Amino acid sequence: MKQKRFILSESELPKQWYNIQADMPNKPLPPIHPATKQPLGVDDLAHIFPRECCVQELDQEHAFIDIPEEVQEKYRYYRSTPLVRAYALEEALGTPAHIYFKNESVNPLGSHKINSALPQCYYAKQEGTTNVTTETGAGQWGAALSYAASVFGLEAAVYQVKISMQQKPYRSSIMRTFGAAVTGSPSMSTRAGKDIITRDPRHPGSLGTAISEAVELATTTPNCKYTLGSVLNHVAIHQSIIGLEAEKQMEMAGEYPDTVIACFGGGSNFGGIAFPFMRHNIKDGKTTEFIAAEPESCPKLTRGEFRYDFGDEAGYTPLLPMFTLGHAFKPANIHAGGLRYHGAGMIVSQLIKDGLMHGVDIPQLETFEAGLLFARTEGIIPAPESSHAIAATIREALKCKETGEEKVILFNLSGHGLIDMTAYEQYLNGDLMNYKISDTDIQNTLQSVPKV
Numbered sequence: 001m002k003q004k005r006f007i008l009s010e011s012e013l014p015k016q017w018y019n020i021q022a023d024m025p026n027k028p029l030p031p032i033h034p035a036t037k038q039p040l041g042v043d044d045l046a047h048i049f050p051r052e053c054c055v056q057e058l059d060q061e062h063a064f065i066d067i068p069e070e071v072q073e074k075y076r077y078y079r080s081t082p083l084v085r086a087y088a089l090e091e092a093l094g095t096p097a098h099i100y101f102k103n104e105s106v107n108p109l110g111s112h113k114i115n116s117a118l119p120q121c122y123y124a125k126q127e128g129t130t131n132v133t134t135e136t137g138a139g140q141w142g143a144a145l146s147y148a149a150s151v152f153g154l155e156a157a158v159y160q161v162k163i164s165m166q167q168k169p170y171r172s173s174i175m176r177t178f179g180a181a182v183t184g185s186p187s188m189s190t191r192a193g194k195d196i197i198t199r200d201p202r203h204p205g206s207l208g209t210a211i212s213e214a215v216e217l218a219t220t221t222p223n224c225k226y227t228l229g230s231v232l233n234h235v236a237i238h239q240s241i242i243g244l245e246a247e248k249q250m251e252m253a254g255e256y257p258d259t260v261i262a263c264f265g266g267g268s269n270f271g272g273i274a275f276p277f278m279r280h281n282i283k284d285g286k287t288t289e290f291i292a293a294e295p296e297s298c299p300k301l302t303r304g305e306f307r308y309d310f311g312d313e314a315g316y317t318p319l320l321p322m323f324t325l326g327h328a329f330k331p332a333n334i335h336a337g338g339l340r341y342h343g344a345g346m347i348v349s350q351l352i353k354d355g356l357m358h359g360v361d362i363p364q365l366e367t368f369e370a371g372l373l374f375a376r377t378e379g380i381i382p383a384p385e386s387s388h389a390i391a392a393t394i395r396e397a398l399k400c401k402e403t404g405e406e407k408v409i410l411f412n413l414s415g416h417g418l419i420d421m422t423a424y425e426q427y428l429n430g431d432l433m434n435y436k437i438s439d440t441d442i443q444n445t446l447q448s449v450p451k452v
């Protein structure tokens, strides 16, 4: 069995990120203030986030943005990441499709999150910030941020979703090894946390509760900025490094993708691999299909509504225009912790409305079955999140088997699963199940969306 890898030399590494906002036929709607309903500007956001991130967030003009030299230097520790032709997986499926994956699991932190953690901490440091805070679900973002904070000499405080902390204990050890302070959310350390625990003492935590707590800490602590690992536009800009490299690597392979697939939590790894290729759909008439694979138990892309909703459970954040299940949505305890968020990013939400991409829902058991096949053929144990992308890829490859089409499919392997072995253990023991959510439940949680 063969495996073919494509790597870029140092001089071929991208020196700019791609900002799809500049090229979108319809721009994303602006975030708005919950009370005044006025669109927010850079100054409104800059008391929470590093200012440069706010500038990028609202930049609908510049398609390419320079990567600071210091960030490029840290990228070179692990980039480029390999683009791999998955011959063994193709063979196992008996498909005529050509399957490629971009391997974002090969950095010391094990997921794509580090691509945005580095610039966010770099900009925070440049502005004289001493502390950064954030939330983390499965723990990949918290781990990446803790590392990036230590690289640029910042103190990090991380709120980790309680249920994920119990399911994935090693991730908090990783964060603490890099010097971060880690607290399970909801906690009694913030007003938001206390309110949530008072209402529901057994709340398992969600990205929504953890965001509320981290935002509260950032806005009540001097010299402390909040950072976010997904959902927002500037995160998708930083992650474009994935697709920009993949574009060059596909060229080395002599192919261009017919289909690009990534798993979907808030949209950062999806946007990262997809947007540089989508640019050619918008500008050059290419017809690549873009598929975002979300969990059946958290189906905001396919069954949510396009509304202005809060990004967090307590309602502290600005209102964001997005496909949402309602900010009070409590996802089932699936093992893909990074995909348990109630809403989609603003860019992706607009792109779905405009028909430039679409979502697909994958049941939990199918994702693990796909993960196992991938591990046994390609030798990499994927993160449960990434297994959603693999499952969607397998579906497409099997369609090709029926039609005989030699489609070129590219998917993003967003991370490895070596710290998720409890999940694999449960799957192998037959202890996992699917969680399908009913229309009535969705209608109920949508009641939490404010009327704008």
Ligand SMILES: *Cc1c(COP(=O)(O)O)cnc(C)c1O
Residues within 6 Å of the ligand: 111, 112, 113, 140, 141, 229, 230, 231, 263, 264, 265, 266, 267, 268, 269, 270, 338, 339, 383, 385, 386, 414, 415, 416
């Ligand atoms: C966080 C995470 C995701 C989901 O987040 P996106 O912003 O949607 O990319 C997917 N895979 C891995 C490995 C993650 O850590």
